[in-house]
Amino acid sequence: MRILFCSDPMNRREVDADYREEYECARNAGFKVDLINLEELIEGNPVRAIRSIPAADNVERAIYRGWMMKPMHYELLYECLKRNNIMLITDNLAYRNCHHLPESYPVIKEYTPGTVWLHEEDLNDSIKLEQALQCFGQSPIMIKDFVKSQKHHWHEACFVPDASDLNHVQRVLEKFLELQGTGLNEGIVFRAYVKLAHLTDHSISGMPLSKEYRVFYFEGQPIFLVNYWDEGKYDETAPQLSAFNQVAEQVNSPFFTMDLAQTDSGDWIIVELGDAQVSGLPDHADIENFYTLLKRFFSAHS
Ligand SMILES: Nc1ncnc2c1ncn2[C@@H]1O[C@H](COP(=O)(O)OP(=O)(O)O)[C@@H](O)[C@H]1O
Ligand SMILES: [Mg+2]
Known part of the structure; x- marks a missing residue:
């Protein structure tokens, strides 16, 4: 069993400093450890990203421990490793399933705040926005994308005290989108706020x-x-x-x-x-x- 960590962006032979302790603990616990170059993966070059990992003679299982990546990059990594006989235990579908809230929502629905979502292309459609928010009435909501919030900008980019106040929703949404920039994940989820x-x-x-x-x-x-x-x-x-x-x-x-x-x-x-x-x-x-x-x-x- 191997665990794949990200290399330091400045030195592909070293583990990313934020994961050094995990890398060492994993090795001490008896895992094989390897490094991938996340920057090259995200540039769309999975072969170069995994070039320091020797191909396995027989199928070997692996897990990745590192920074979040979009499902399309995970898929590149998964497929490229597979060609080298290294199988990530989590396949593409399973990765997306737990990474994007709308995918896992049906399974956790009973135990999690009510949630609706809009895909990125629908965000400028104020009718769709109003319809999506109707289920919350005048209750408070929180906003995030399919993966992450801007929770540390709670009042400006996360929390809306009254979901029927569309101007307030738009203001928070705009700030959220500005902060996410090109890192936006697929679309926006709106969630009932629970104290x-x-x-x-x-x-x-x-x-x-x-x-x-x-x-x-x-x-x-x-x-x-x-x-x-x-x-x-x-x-x-x-x-x-x-x-x-x-x-x-x-x-x-x-x-x-x-x-x-x-x-x-x-x-x-x-x-x-x-x-x-x-x-x-x-x-x-x-x-x-x-x-x-x-x-x-x-x-x-x-
Ligand atoms: N529906 C909710 N009602 C109240 N607080 C919430 C709700 N959802 C999230 N939070 C608070 O906001 C934080 C960030 O939300 P979360 O969905 O975990 O976003 P992130 O993916 O950025 O961690 C949570 O850790 C929790 O404290
Ligand atoms: Mg969280």
Whole structure:
């Protein structure tokens, strides 16, 4: 089993500095580690991107741990590795499924805030926008694209107190689009805002932080649970996972994350799913333990 990390953009022989600790912990846990050049992949050159990885004689499984990439780039990587007998355990469809919220929404619907979306080409159509927002009435909403929010610009580019105030929606949307720039992922999702249990305000951006956890699932089982934020006092017990584990069994991906948050009334909701290959570990996470557990679960499934 190999784990593929991104190389340093300035030196393709070195791992990206932000993943150095993960790279070392993965190797110490017994994984083979290799480097890919993400910049070349994104330029559309997967052969060059993986040229430092020796082709395998027999099929070998691999996972990627690194920066997020668009599904089209993941597909390039997946296909190119496959030609070298290296199979990412997550196929193209599974990657898209957990990376884009509208894809996973049907599976998590019962446990996550109500969500509607518009594709990029429909964003300038004010009738479609108004229709999409009707289901929220005058309730508050939050805005993000199919993958990411601008949560640290909470009031300017994320939160709208009244979904029927179209001018306000347009203003927040414009700011969001400006901040995303060319990085926009497919379109916009609008989500019912749910009051979450307040943890603290972010020390830099001031964004309200709530009690959130990130759970890594491997082959349908929760293998690692971590406090999502590096700040704030998580004095409560972690969420009961049994209902969420049942949802996890329906998710079409062997390796994904589920972010859970506690609401003001004490219930737990799913905030979003993510592909676990590109889901970050918070700074305080026990990375050594993460890779030790991953190795144990991989070995049990191979
Ligand atoms: N529907 C919601 N209601 C209230 N707060 C939310 C909602 N969705 C997300 N949040 C808050 O906003 C943050 C960012 O949202 P999220 O969907 O996780 O975006 P990102 O992909 O940028 O992390 C979450 O960590 C959570 O604190
Ligand atoms: Mg998030």
